[in-house]
Amino acid sequence: MSAAMAAFAFLIVIAIVFPLASAFPSPPVSWGQQQLDPHFYDHSCPQAQQIVASIVGKAHYQDPRMAASLLRLHFHDCFVKGCDASILLDSSATITSEKRSNPNRDSARGFEVIDEIKATLEAACPHTVSCADILALAARDSTVMTGGPGWIVPLGRRDSRGASVQGSNNDIPAPNNTLPTIITKFKLQGLDIVDLVALLGSHTIGDSRCTSFRQRLYNQTGNGLPDFTLDASYAAALRPRCPRSGGDQNLFFLDPVTPFKFDNQYYRNLLAHRGLLSSDEVLLTGGNPATAELVELYAANQDIFFAHFAQSMVKMGNISPLTGGNGEVRTNCRRVNHNY
Numbered sequence: 001m002s003a004a005m006a007a008f009a010f011l012i013v014i015a016i017v018f019p020l021a022s023a024f025p026s027p028p029v030s031w032g033q034q035q036l037d038p039h040f041y042d043h044s045c046p047q048a049q050q051i052v053a054s055i056v057g058k059a060h061y062q063d064p065r066m067a068a069s070l071l072r073l074h075f076h077d078c079f080v081k082g083c084d085a086s087i088l089l090d091s092s093a094t095i096t097s098e099k100r101s102n103p104n105r106d107s108a109r110g111f112e113v114i115d116e117i118k119a120t121l122e123a124a125c126p127h128t129v130s131c132a133d134i135l136a137l138a139a140r141d142s143t144v145m146t147g148g149p150g151w152i153v154p155l156g157r158r159d160s161r162g163a164s165v166q167g168s169n170n171d172i173p174a175p176n177n178t179l180p181t182i183i184t185k186f187k188l189q190g191l192d193i194v195d196l197v198a199l200l201g202s203h204t205i206g207d208s209r210c211t212s213f214r215q216r217l218y219n220q221t222g223n224g225l226p227d228f229t230l231d232a233s234y235a236a237a238l239r240p241r242c243p244r245s246g247g248d249q250n251l252f253f254l255d256p257v258t259p260f261k262f263d264n265q266y267y268r269n270l271l272a273h274r275g276l277l278s279s280d281e282v283l284l285t286g287g288n289p290a291t292a293e294l295v296e297l298y299a300a301n302q303d304i305f306f307a308h309f310a311q312s313m314v315k316m317g318n319i320s321p322l323t324g325g326n327g328e329v330r331t332n333c334r335r336v337n338h339n340y
């Protein structure tokens with residue numbers, strides 16, 4: 001990418017995010033005794049947010065799917081032992097990486113972008129900015145860069161010294177979970193139905209593999225009939241590249257109408273029974289009037305969706321952070337600093 005394009009991408013983020021940061025008061029967000037603070041790096045690394053935004057901007061320019069992948073990394077981090085960058089740890093003698101879990105294997109991506117951000121931050125302000133905070137900032141910048149809302153990111157998370165592949169398998173909802181199971185998994189994280197429906201709006205960008213929704217096309221485990229909540233012509237269009245067997249890794253847009261734009265098209269797709277994953281569809285047809293009403297609200301009013309999404313992202317980013325003397329600030333996001 002040319003230097004001009006990189007500068008342009010960077011300026012877009014700065015133009016959108018930083019006016020927001022000064023327009024609203026930004027009190028520290030508390031989680032129990034511990035506090036995150038949007039101004040956490042104001043003195044120790046004042047350029048931290050600009051560095052993250054510029055590298056996310058460059059990555060997004062080089063690969064338009066990357067914004068989605070970075071947004072998802074923050075979610076998969078926060079749902080497992082809190083937002084502590086546990087997802088970024090590689091396997092070692094003492095750690096089994098969460099990258100091997102069912103939700104992440106052959107699916108989670110963007111780790112090289114986080115590495116680049118971390119290396120740049122270590123050069124600018126050594127041992128200061130945590131990997132968990134990088135994930136939170138990159139998720140916000142990715143949303144802004146694709147046309148979604150901005151928000152002020154509370155900061156000061158520290159990084160874990162361990163990972164939990166079991167937590168990753170159990171705590172992150174699966175695409176074939178029922179709506180009650182999904183609601184329970186969100187509730188366990190302190191997130192309610194508004195958070196659930198708003199955050200799932202992330203599926204307005206990014207891709208899914210065939211293996212994540214194949215059962216809807218053929219219902220292999222049930223009566224052999226396809227999922228009738230999926231629009232028949234959409235299902236027919238999906239089948240050639242997602243056959244009964246094979247093609248597991250073939251990619252499909254989660255929102256085929258505006259795949260790279262963060263907007264409320266995801267909810268409009270749901271109303272047309274063109275939500276790709278079963279976990280998307282059940283928001284409307286899973287038997288819960290509250291989730292169905294929110295789908296209709298967000299489909300009709302993008303401003304409300306954006307406002308709720310921003311609030312819920314802050315809430316998700318506050319799941320059980322390590323603060324104070326807990327955890328550490330890793331120098332390399334893939335490894336703990338020492339062997340404990």
Ligand code: HEM
Binds near residue numbers: 071174
């Ligand atoms: C019920 C909850 C959720 C379920 C079951 C779910 C499931 C999935 C699945 C199966 C994929 C495709 C993965 C693949 O096939 O490789 C996916 C992609 C994605 N998810 Fe979710 N998700 C949920 C909630 C969320 C939340 C809360 C966020 C963000 C805040 C999110 C953001 C994304 C993004 C952006 C992608 C596209 C990633 C890419 O293209 O690399 N998801 N999700």
